Amino acid sequence: LDQPDFWCREADGQGNWSGTLTPIHANHSGNGSIFPPPGLPTPAGGNASECGCREWHYRIRAGLVQNVVSKWDLVCDSAWKVHIAKFSLLVGLIFGHLITGCIADWVGRRPVLLFSVIFILIFGLTVALSVNVTMFSTLRFFEGFCLAGIVLSLYALRIELCPPGHRFMITMVASFIEMAGQFLMPGLAALCRDWQVLQAVIICPFLLMLFYWVIFPESLRWLMATQQxxxxxxxxxxxxxxxxxxxxxxxxxxxxxxxxxITRRPKKVCIIKVVGTRNLWKNIVVLCVNSLTGYGIHHCFAKSMMGHEAKMAITHNFYADYYTMAGIALASCLAMCPVVGFLGRRGGLLLFMILTALASLLQLGLLNLIGKYSQLPDSGMSDSVKDKFSVAFSIVGMFSSHAVGSLSVFFCAEITPTVIRGGGLGLVLASAGFGRLTAPIMELHNQKGYFLHHVIFACCTLICIICILLLPESKNQNLPENIPDGEHYTRQPLLPHKKGEQPLLLTNSELKDYSGLHDSAAVSDGISENTTANGMKSM
Structure with a gap:
């Protein structure tokens, strides 16, 4: 769906080419560079005459001979259809995460995985056979819906099958495999040469996932938690x-x-039950906002690095730009391993969010200050200095915001109880999808409001820094199985208190339950008679 450079080549009445080309520059997104226009004379005339052309020529950058834009001439008055096609996949992912998450809590992880794989094979191969852009966009929605079911069910199964000390390691291994696929994609596109062949090649490996039904069992943790x-x-x-x-x-x-x-009936829970809790809903909402902010502001940094209106591009080659973005994501995953291992989930998330906020605020404030000084004759600063600072801050921001988004999803998977883990993961992954959705929205409006967009997300980073302090630490902790277990996941100090010092926060054994989730008899047995209303024992 990358918008290539295109120009018109007119023909005379006998069908012979006149040799006059009209180069028109596409409005590129921030995920690539712009080729120079053809060095040919441009006839006089406005955009109306250019868009009246009957034959278009394209220069596609991604190694393909033909893509969706060139196949159906989605330029000029039809350019908005490209953005609809981008919306359709992301909207399908959002709805898929929300719906399949609830279904996974109700019928299990394995059935959701199996049916998602079957239907993504059907819809994915049908996308390659699309006859028009309407059919293409509709099928992309259902393809995204099924892809969301695969991602969510596999994520939940990984978390529930791993012991506490290996959960983060296995999640990082899965991230590195995903990065490997991202690095291989341009080479695969260059080999396929046509987008329809590329689509079929990408979908066919899902056939191997059909064997997951035989290899992987249902989550025993989920079966026990739901009393099956x-x-x-x-x-x-x-x-x-x-x-x-x-x-x-x-x-x-x-x-x-x-x-x-065995005679007991299964007890399944919907994610809506979290509304009646005291701590659990707060933790999920905080992580959803973190995920939305991390993935949303990532586009702002990418746009600044690759150049707003193509003024600050660090390279002039599509592959160099692509691998730069992928390399930053890989470096972020590599950095997460020691940071999370040393600081824990909450400490690592807080550190990366602080880096994101600093990079964003410095890019918004310091660069404007440098721009004002560069206009003075004796300042010794030029626009190139401002561009270098912008690229540096953008790299740091992309590095940290990628870690924020990934850690938010993983953190939510750990602190959400098993009975509603699918629904909790669906909420945080859907929030990440809303963050990604800001990129095509900005492109649809031709980057209007880009600065305000960045300011809003910069403010969100400051709010998230405060909210992260309210989260519990889940490192080396057992997964909560039911809602009362998740409700007792209370926050601990970032730094352990000194020996002999009175802790400011109550431990789980001293915390009185006011949520109404336990029976009154169970609560009265666990609390002594001389316990005061705030949970502390009277002197």
Whole structure:
């Protein structure tokens, strides 16, 4: 969907080309550079006469001979259809995350994964056979919907299958595999040469994911949390059989306990139940805002680095620009590993959000100050100094904002209870989709309001810094299984208190439950008679 440079080549009455070319520059997005226009004379006339051309020639930058724009001549009066095609995929992702997340909590992760893979094969291959841009945009919506189901179900399965010490490592391995696919994409496009062939080649590997139904079982954690004890027992027996273990050596007596509870009805929960909680809804909302801000401001930094109105592009080659963006994302993932390992989830998220806010505020404030001084005759500053500062701040901002978005999704997956983890992940991933949606919206308005767009997200970063302090720390902690477990995930100090010092925050054992999620009998048993209203024992 990249908008190429295009020009008109007119023909005489006998069908012979006159040799006169009218170069027209496309309004490029920030994910590539602009080729110089053809060095040919431009006849006089306005845009109306140029758009009246019957035959267009294109210069496509992404290694393809033909793309969607050149196939259906989506230029001039039809250029808005390109933005609709971009909207359709992102809107499909947003709706897909919200809907498939709730379905995954109700029917399980495996069925959502299987049906999403089947339908993305159907819709993805049909996209390659589109006969017009309307059919293309509609099918892209459903393709994005199914892709959201795959991403969400795989993310939930990874989190629930891993022990506490390996959750972040496995998530980073998945991110590196995603980065590898991003690095291979331009070469794959150069080999395919046509967008329809490229679309089919991208979709065909999903055939291998059909074997996931045989390889990966349903999440045992989700089955136990939703009290599906009969299915849990069958899955445990299947594990013991494959591992050649003797069921008689069951020291803890798990299987007999499950047999006693088989008659109980499954208890499934919808994400709407989180509204009645005290802490859980706050944590999810904070992470949704962080995800929205991280992915939304990322476009502002990318636009500044590649050049607003093509004035500050750091290179003049599509592949160099593409791999620069991908390299920054890879460096961000690499930096997240030691930072999160040392500072934890909350400390790492706070650090990257502070870097994002500093880069944004310096780019908005300092660059304007440099621009004013560069206009003075004796200042010794030029526009090139301002451009270099802008590129530097943009690289730092893209680096940190990518980490903010990724950490927000991972953090939400850890602190959301198992019974509603799909819905919680759907909310934070949908927020990330809304952040990405700002890029095509700005392109549709020809970058009008770009500065205000950046200012709004810069203010959001400051709000997020304060809100991150309200989040709990989930490093090396067991996943919460039900809503009461998630409600007791309370925040801890960033720095541990000194020995002999009275902690300012209550521990879980001292925290009295006012949410109404526990039975009154259970609450009264866990709190002594001399406990005051604020949860502290009387002297």
């Amino acid at each position: 004890f009969e299915a849990s027992k069958e899955l445990i027996l299947q594990f013991t059989h494959k591992n050649r273990m003797n069921t008689e050596s069951d020291i803890k007596g798990v299987v007999p306990e499950l047999e006693k509870e």
